[in-house]
Amino acid sequence: MSSSTVFWPLEAIGQDIYYISRHSDPVISVKNCPRLIILCTWLGGATPHRIKKYLDGYSSLYPSSSILLITARFLEMVALPFSVLHTRLAPARNIVIQYVEAETERPSILWHIFSHGGCNSAIQMALSLHYQRSDIDLSKHVRLFVLDSCPGDASFENAYKAAAYSLPNAFPARIVGQTLLYPTIGIVTGLQNAGLMRSVKHLRAHLNDPAVLGTARRLYLYSKADQVVRWEDVEAHIVDARTQQGLQAEGVAFNGSPHCALVRDHSDVYWKTIASYWDDPEAWKSPAPKL
Numbered sequence: 001m002s003s004s005t006v007f008w009p010l011e012a013i014g015q016d017i018y019y020i021s022r023h024s025d026p027v028i029s030v031k032n033c034p035r036l037i038i039l040c041t042w043l044g045g046a047t048p049h050r051i052k053k054y055l056d057g058y059s060s061l062y063p064s065s066s067i068l069l070i071t072a073r074f075l076e077m078v079a080l081p082f083s084v085l086h087t088r089l090a091p092a093r094n095i096v097i098q099y100v101e102a103e104t105e106r107p108s109i110l111w112h113i114f115s116h117g118g119c120n121s122a123i124q125m126a127l128s129l130h131y132q133r134s135d136i137d138l139s140k141h142v143r144l145f146v147l148d149s150c151p152g153d154a155s156f157e158n159a160y161k162a163a164a165y166s167l168p169n170a171f172p173a174r175i176v177g178q179t180l181l182y183p184t185i186g187i188v189t190g191l192q193n194a195g196l197m198r199s200v201k202h203l204r205a206h207l208n209d210p211a212v213l214g215t216a217r218r219l220y221l222y223s224k225a226d227q228v229v230r231w232e233d234v235e236a237h238i239v240d241a242r243t244q245q246g247l248q249a250e251g252v253a254f255n256g257s258p259h260c261a262l263v264r265d266h267s268d269v270y271w272k273t274i275a276s277y278w279d280d281p282e283a284w285k286s287p288a289p290k291l
Contacts, residue, residue, distance in 0.1 A: 072117030
Protein backbone atom coordinates (compact mmCIF):
# COMPACT_ATOMS: atom_id res chain seq x y z
CA MET A 1 0.00 0.00 0.00
CA SER A 2 1.44 3.38 -0.95
CA SER A 3 2.02 6.05 1.66
CA SER A 4 -0.61 8.25 0.05
CA THR A 5 -3.37 5.72 0.76
CA VAL A 6 -2.40 4.28 4.18
CA PHE A 7 -4.69 6.80 5.87
CA TRP A 8 -7.09 7.42 2.99
CA PRO A 9 -8.67 9.88 2.33
CA LEU A 10 -5.71 11.74 3.83
CA GLU A 11 -2.77 12.22 1.46
CA ALA A 12 0.91 12.06 2.38
CA ILE A 13 2.46 15.55 2.35
CA GLY A 14 5.76 14.65 4.03
CA GLN A 15 7.54 11.92 5.98
CA ASP A 16 4.83 10.34 8.15
CA ILE A 17 2.64 13.43 7.76
CA TYR A 18 -0.82 13.25 6.17
CA TYR A 19 -3.49 15.81 5.41
CA ILE A 20 -6.94 16.32 3.95
CA SER A 21 -8.45 19.74 3.22
CA ARG A 22 -12.21 19.94 3.38
CA HIS A 23 -14.33 22.88 2.30
CA SER A 24 -16.68 23.88 5.08
CA ASP A 25 -20.33 23.08 4.58
CA PRO A 26 -22.28 26.25 5.57
CA VAL A 27 -24.89 24.18 7.41
CA ILE A 28 -22.35 22.16 9.38
CA SER A 29 -20.23 25.23 10.11
CA VAL A 30 -23.06 26.71 12.14
CA LYS A 31 -22.55 23.80 14.54
CA ASN A 32 -19.13 25.11 15.48
CA CYS A 33 -17.08 22.54 13.58
CA PRO A 34 -13.30 22.88 13.99
CA ARG A 35 -11.66 24.26 10.85
CA LEU A 36 -8.59 22.10 11.46
CA ILE A 37 -8.01 19.01 13.60
CA ILE A 38 -4.39 18.10 14.33
CA LEU A 39 -3.55 14.59 15.55
CA CYS A 40 -0.10 13.79 16.98
CA THR A 41 -0.02 10.04 17.52
CA TRP A 42 1.72 7.78 20.02
CA LEU A 43 4.59 5.30 19.55
CA GLY A 44 4.01 1.71 20.68
CA GLY A 45 1.16 -0.01 18.86
CA ALA A 46 0.20 3.01 16.75
CA THR A 47 -0.69 0.91 13.71
CA PRO A 48 -2.54 2.43 10.74
CA HIS A 49 -5.60 0.39 11.72
CA ARG A 50 -5.67 1.90 15.21
CA ILE A 51 -4.95 5.43 14.03
CA LYS A 52 -7.74 5.11 11.46
CA LYS A 53 -10.24 4.71 14.29
CA TYR A 54 -9.52 8.30 15.29
CA LEU A 55 -9.50 9.61 11.74
CA ASP A 56 -12.86 7.94 11.06
CA GLY A 57 -14.25 9.11 14.39
CA TYR A 58 -13.36 12.72 13.76
CA SER A 59 -14.59 12.55 10.16
CA SER A 60 -17.94 11.33 11.44
CA LEU A 61 -18.11 13.86 14.28
CA TYR A 62 -16.91 16.85 12.24
CA PRO A 63 -17.28 16.01 8.52
CA SER A 64 -16.31 19.49 7.32
CA SER A 65 -13.07 19.70 9.33
CA SER A 66 -9.69 19.44 7.66
CA ILE A 67 -7.40 16.90 9.34
CA LEU A 68 -3.62 17.01 9.77
CA LEU A 69 -1.98 13.79 11.02
CA ILE A 70 1.58 13.62 12.38
CA THR A 71 2.86 10.19 13.40
CA ALA A 72 5.66 9.77 15.96
CA ARG A 73 9.14 8.28 15.53
CA PHE A 74 11.05 6.65 18.38
CA LEU A 75 14.47 8.16 17.63
CA GLU A 76 12.98 11.65 17.44
CA MET A 77 11.68 11.10 20.95
CA VAL A 78 14.96 10.06 22.59
CA ALA A 79 18.00 10.83 20.48
CA LEU A 80 17.85 12.85 17.28
CA PRO A 81 18.45 16.63 17.36
CA PHE A 82 15.36 18.83 17.41
CA SER A 83 16.48 20.29 14.08
CA VAL A 84 15.83 16.92 12.41
CA LEU A 85 12.26 16.82 13.68
CA HIS A 86 11.68 20.50 12.85
CA THR A 87 12.79 19.84 9.27
CA ARG A 88 10.43 16.86 8.97
CA LEU A 89 7.59 18.94 10.39
CA ALA A 90 7.94 21.68 7.74
CA PRO A 91 4.96 20.51 5.60
CA ALA A 92 2.72 20.27 8.68
CA ARG A 93 3.97 23.61 9.96
CA ASN A 94 3.09 25.25 6.64
CA ILE A 95 -0.45 23.87 6.84
CA VAL A 96 -0.93 25.30 10.33
CA ILE A 97 0.42 28.68 9.21
CA GLN A 98 -2.12 28.72 6.36
CA TYR A 99 -4.98 28.22 8.82
CA VAL A 100 -3.59 30.74 11.28
CA GLU A 101 -3.24 33.39 8.57
CA ALA A 102 -6.81 32.74 7.34
CA GLU A 103 -8.31 32.88 10.84
CA THR A 104 -10.82 35.70 11.07
CA GLU A 105 -13.01 34.75 14.01
CA ARG A 106 -12.54 32.87 17.27
CA PRO A 107 -10.04 29.98 17.69
CA SER A 108 -11.04 26.99 15.58
CA ILE A 109 -8.21 24.42 15.84
CA LEU A 110 -8.65 21.20 17.83
CA TRP A 111 -5.27 19.62 18.66
CA HIS A 112 -5.33 15.98 19.82
CA ILE A 113 -2.12 14.67 21.45
CA PHE A 114 -1.50 11.01 22.27
CA SER A 115 1.01 9.75 24.86
CA HIS A 116 4.62 10.92 25.03
CA GLY A 117 5.33 10.42 21.34
CA GLY A 118 2.49 12.78 20.50
CA CYS A 119 3.55 15.22 23.21
CA ASN A 120 7.03 15.43 21.71
CA SER A 121 5.68 15.99 18.18
CA ALA A 122 3.19 18.65 19.33
CA ILE A 123 5.70 20.53 21.47
CA GLN A 124 8.34 20.57 18.75
CA MET A 125 5.71 21.63 16.22
CA ALA A 126 4.75 24.54 18.45
CA LEU A 127 8.38 25.51 19.07
CA SER A 128 9.22 25.35 15.37
CA LEU A 129 6.23 27.57 14.65
CA HIS A 130 7.52 30.13 17.14
CA TYR A 131 11.01 29.97 15.66
CA GLN A 132 9.71 30.57 12.14
CA ARG A 133 6.89 32.99 12.98
CA SER A 134 7.38 34.75 16.28
CA ASP A 135 4.18 36.71 15.64
CA ILE A 136 1.98 33.59 15.93
CA ASP A 137 0.17 33.20 19.25
CA LEU A 138 -1.42 29.76 19.47
CA SER A 139 -3.78 31.05 22.16
CA LYS A 140 -5.62 32.94 19.43
CA HIS A 141 -6.05 29.93 17.17
CA VAL A 142 -6.23 26.70 19.20
CA ARG A 143 -9.54 26.30 20.99
CA LEU A 144 -8.97 22.89 22.59
CA PHE A 145 -6.11 20.53 23.36
CA VAL A 146 -7.09 16.91 23.95
CA LEU A 147 -4.35 15.14 25.91
CA ASP A 148 -4.98 11.43 25.50
CA SER A 149 -3.16 9.00 27.84
CA CYS A 150 -0.56 11.58 28.87
CA PRO A 151 1.61 12.81 30.43
CA GLY A 152 3.28 10.30 32.73
CA ASP A 153 6.33 10.78 34.91
CA ALA A 154 10.07 10.41 34.38
CA SER A 155 10.75 7.38 36.60
CA PHE A 156 12.94 4.50 35.36
CA GLU A 157 10.11 2.01 35.85
CA ASN A 158 7.63 3.92 33.70
CA ALA A 159 10.26 4.76 31.09
CA TYR A 160 10.96 1.03 30.78
CA LYS A 161 7.26 0.19 30.46
CA ALA A 162 6.74 2.87 27.81
CA ALA A 163 9.76 1.70 25.82
CA ALA A 164 8.72 -1.96 26.09
CA TYR A 165 5.27 -1.02 24.85
CA SER A 166 6.90 0.50 21.77
CA LEU A 167 8.87 -2.62 20.81
CA PRO A 168 7.81 -4.54 17.69
CA ASN A 169 5.59 -7.54 18.35
CA ALA A 170 7.31 -9.80 15.83
CA PHE A 171 9.78 -12.46 16.99
CA PRO A 172 12.82 -12.28 17.17
CA ALA A 173 12.88 -8.47 17.05
CA ARG A 174 10.94 -8.19 20.31
CA ILE A 175 13.22 -10.65 22.15
CA VAL A 176 16.32 -8.78 21.02
CA GLY A 177 14.72 -5.49 21.98
CA GLN A 178 13.81 -6.69 25.45
CA THR A 179 17.36 -7.96 26.02
CA LEU A 180 18.88 -4.59 25.18
CA LEU A 181 16.14 -2.45 26.66
CA TYR A 182 17.01 -2.54 30.38
CA PRO A 183 20.62 -1.32 30.09
CA THR A 184 19.63 1.14 27.37
CA ILE A 185 16.92 2.73 29.51
CA GLY A 186 19.38 2.90 32.39
CA ILE A 187 21.83 4.88 30.26
CA VAL A 188 19.11 7.13 28.85
CA THR A 189 17.69 7.81 32.32
CA GLY A 190 21.15 8.75 33.59
CA LEU A 191 21.71 11.15 30.70
CA GLN A 192 18.28 12.68 31.22
CA ASN A 193 18.89 13.18 34.95
CA ALA A 194 22.16 14.87 34.07
CA GLY A 195 20.34 17.22 31.71
CA LEU A 196 22.11 15.85 28.65
CA MET A 197 19.03 14.38 26.95
CA ARG A 198 15.36 15.40 26.71
CA SER A 199 13.01 13.68 29.17
CA VAL A 200 9.38 13.28 30.17
CA LYS A 201 10.07 15.92 32.83
CA HIS A 202 10.68 18.42 30.01
CA LEU A 203 7.53 17.29 28.20
CA ARG A 204 5.44 17.85 31.33
CA ALA A 205 6.85 21.35 31.76
CA HIS A 206 6.39 22.34 28.10
CA LEU A 207 2.78 21.12 27.99
CA ASN A 208 1.87 23.56 30.77
CA ASP A 209 3.96 26.45 29.46
CA PRO A 210 1.75 29.13 27.85
CA ALA A 211 4.80 30.32 25.91
CA VAL A 212 4.85 26.95 24.09
CA LEU A 213 1.26 25.75 23.55
CA GLY A 214 -0.61 28.88 24.56
CA THR A 215 -3.55 29.06 26.94
CA ALA A 216 -6.22 27.00 25.18
CA ARG A 217 -8.34 24.72 27.32
CA ARG A 218 -6.93 21.28 28.09
CA LEU A 219 -9.09 18.15 28.16
CA TYR A 220 -7.29 15.11 29.58
CA LEU A 221 -8.65 11.67 28.70
CA TYR A 222 -6.99 8.81 30.57
CA SER A 223 -7.49 5.33 31.97
CA LYS A 224 -7.31 4.10 35.54
CA ALA A 225 -5.94 0.81 34.15
CA ASP A 226 -3.14 2.33 32.04
CA GLN A 227 0.15 0.57 32.92
CA VAL A 228 2.31 2.92 30.84
CA VAL A 229 1.04 6.32 32.01
CA ARG A 230 -0.33 6.29 35.55
CA TRP A 231 -3.57 8.14 36.20
CA GLU A 232 -1.99 9.76 39.28
CA ASP A 233 0.62 11.46 37.08
CA VAL A 234 -2.04 12.73 34.68
CA GLU A 235 -4.11 14.18 37.50
CA ALA A 236 -1.04 15.82 39.05
CA HIS A 237 -0.42 17.53 35.70
CA ILE A 238 -4.02 18.77 35.63
CA VAL A 239 -3.55 20.30 39.07
CA ASP A 240 -0.32 21.98 37.94
CA ALA A 241 -2.04 23.40 34.85
CA ARG A 242 -4.74 24.96 37.00
CA THR A 243 -2.77 26.16 40.01
CA GLN A 244 0.61 27.09 38.53
CA GLN A 245 -0.44 28.46 35.14
CA GLY A 246 -4.11 29.36 35.66
CA LEU A 247 -5.17 27.22 32.68
CA GLN A 248 -8.62 25.73 32.19
CA ALA A 249 -7.99 22.00 32.47
CA GLU A 250 -10.39 19.13 33.03
CA GLY A 251 -9.82 15.39 33.24
CA VAL A 252 -12.14 12.53 32.35
CA ALA A 253 -11.03 9.17 33.73
CA PHE A 254 -12.10 5.90 32.13
CA ASN A 255 -11.89 2.42 33.63
CA GLY A 256 -10.47 -0.80 32.27
CA SER A 257 -8.60 0.35 29.14
CA PRO A 258 -4.90 -0.16 28.41
CA HIS A 259 -2.66 2.58 27.07
CA CYS A 260 -4.09 4.58 24.13
CA ALA A 261 -7.12 2.30 23.83
CA LEU A 262 -9.94 4.46 25.18
CA VAL A 263 -11.71 4.74 21.83
CA ARG A 264 -11.62 0.95 21.43
CA ASP A 265 -13.39 0.29 24.73
CA HIS A 266 -15.53 3.42 25.21
CA SER A 267 -16.16 4.72 21.70
CA ASP A 268 -19.57 6.36 22.20
CA VAL A 269 -18.71 8.09 25.46
CA TYR A 270 -15.26 9.03 24.15
CA TRP A 271 -16.58 10.98 21.16
CA LYS A 272 -19.47 12.49 23.11
CA THR A 273 -16.98 13.76 25.68
CA ILE A 274 -14.78 15.45 23.08
CA ALA A 275 -17.82 16.99 21.36
CA SER A 276 -19.17 18.22 24.68
CA TYR A 277 -15.96 19.94 25.72
CA TRP A 278 -15.54 21.46 22.26
CA ASP A 279 -19.11 22.67 21.82
CA ASP A 280 -20.57 23.33 25.26
CA PRO A 281 -19.13 26.03 27.55
CA GLU A 282 -21.19 24.57 30.39
CA ALA A 283 -19.05 21.40 30.31
CA TRP A 284 -16.21 23.43 31.80
CA LYS A 285 -18.36 24.69 34.68
CA SER A 286 -19.34 21.31 36.14
CA PRO A 287 -17.21 18.56 37.72
CA ALA A 288 -15.66 16.24 35.13
CA PRO A 289 -17.22 12.76 35.16
CA LYS A 290 -15.36 9.64 36.26
CA LEU A 291 -16.13 6.77 33.90
